[in-house]
Amino acid sequence: ILNVEQSPQSLHVQEGDSTNFTCSFPSSNFYALHWYRWETAKSPEALFVMTLNGDEKKKGQISATLNTKEGYSYLYIKGSQPEDSATYLCALRSNDYKLSFGAGTTVTVRA
Amino acid sequence: DTEVTQTPKHLVMGMTNKKSLKCEQHMGHRAMYWYKQKAKKPPELMFVYSYEKLSINESVPSRFSPECPNSSLLNLHLHALQPEDSALYLCASSRDSTGNTIYFGEGSWLTVV
Numbered sequence: 001i002l003n004v005e006q007s008p009q010s011l012h013v014q015e016g017d018s019t020n021f022t023c024s025f026p027s028s029n030f031y032a033l034h035w036y037r038w039e040t041a042k043s044p045e046a047l048f049v050m051t052l053n054g055d056e057k058k059k060g061q062i063s064a065t066l067n068t069k070e071g072y073s074y075l076y077i078k079g080s081q082p083e084d085s086a087t088y089l090c091a092l093r094s095n096d097y098k099l100s101f102g103a104g105t106t107v108t109v110r111a
Numbered sequence: 112d113t114e115v116t117q118t119p120k121h122l123v124m125g126m127t128n129k130k131s132l133k134c135e136q137h138m139g140h141r142a143m144y145w146y147k148q149k150a151k152k153p154p155e156l157m158f159v160y161s162y163e164k165l166s167i168n169e170s171v172p173s174r175f176s177p178e179c180p181n182s183s184l185l186n187l188h189l190h191a192l193q194p195e196d197s198a199l200y201l202c203a204s205s206r207d208s209t210g211n212t213i214y215f216g217e218g219s220w221l222t223v224v
Contacts, residue, residue: 004153032211043115044201044215051211089153097208098167099144101153 002026004092006102013080013109020076021105023090027071032093035064035075038104039086047075047088080109114138117202117216125224126192132219134185134202142208143185145177146201148218154201160185161208192223 004025013019025033032051036044048057053068061078077084087104094100115136124130134143142161146154159167160179174196176188185202199218205211 034213036215041217043217046212046214049211098156098159099213100156103151103153 002029002092002094002100004090004100004102006088006090006105008105009103010106010108013077013107015080015082015109015111017080018076018078019080019107020074021088021107023073023075023102025071025073025090025092025100025102027068029094029096030068030071030092031095031097033066033068033073034091034093034099035073036089036091037062037086038089044089075105077107080107082109082111085109115202115204115214115216117200117219119219120217121220121222123222123224124189124192126194128192129188129190131189132187132200132202132221134187134216135183136204136214137183138204138214139182140204140206140210140214141182142205142210143179144203144205144213145185145187146203146215148199148201158187159208166208189221192221194223197222 035047038044048064050066055066063076066073087106089104091099091101118133145157148154157171158177163179174191178186201218202216203213205213
């Protein structure tokens with residue numbers, strides 16, 4: 001199991017504000033970086049799978065960037081809405097295809 | 112809506128009980144996974160099945176016994192569990208073991224008393 005770290009552990013943001021948070025991972029044995037959004041009592045929902053250094057992906061108001069050389073990824077939420085409240089998990093897929101998760105960043109959007 | 116279905120959603124069992132968690136997907140995926148998550152911790156991989164064969168066992172105690180009867184079903188048989196095994200058990204699937212996107216179920220909450 002590889003050490004994947006997410007920070008901060010939790011954050012509160014006012015509705016309409018933008019926010020971002022970090023996933024850091026060991027850059028050796030990199031295969032892919034996954035982002036999931038996990039709402040309470042639901043299943044984790046795949047947001048992005050990123051494989052190339054410099055990748056940028058976007059889904060609605062959520063976007064992510066990837067730096068495989070330095071081992072980090074940022075997730076951005078632009079114009080946060082209450083429905084963006086969730087725990088965002090990143091996971092590193094290594095060359096042996098195993099998925100190692102971070103502990104998540106829990107985002108609470110206040111109306 | 113999740114396309115990976117897990118039952119039961121909640122299970123309470125005694126330490127001498129035998130029970131099973133079930134997982135089903137009809138996406139034609141050939142890789143299926145069991146993860147365990149304790150509160151505030153990352154999900155941890157337990158088992159991977161690829162084409163109905165066990166390909167990864169992450170040194171899981173034998174009181175957890177996985178079974179893949181066919182390409183759509185994945186079971187986790189539980190016997191003689193300990194209270195510290197109480198956790199959320201997540202099932203997931205992907206196209207194959209190298210597949211890009213892994214789809215998760217909602218999980219089964221297990222409490223061992």
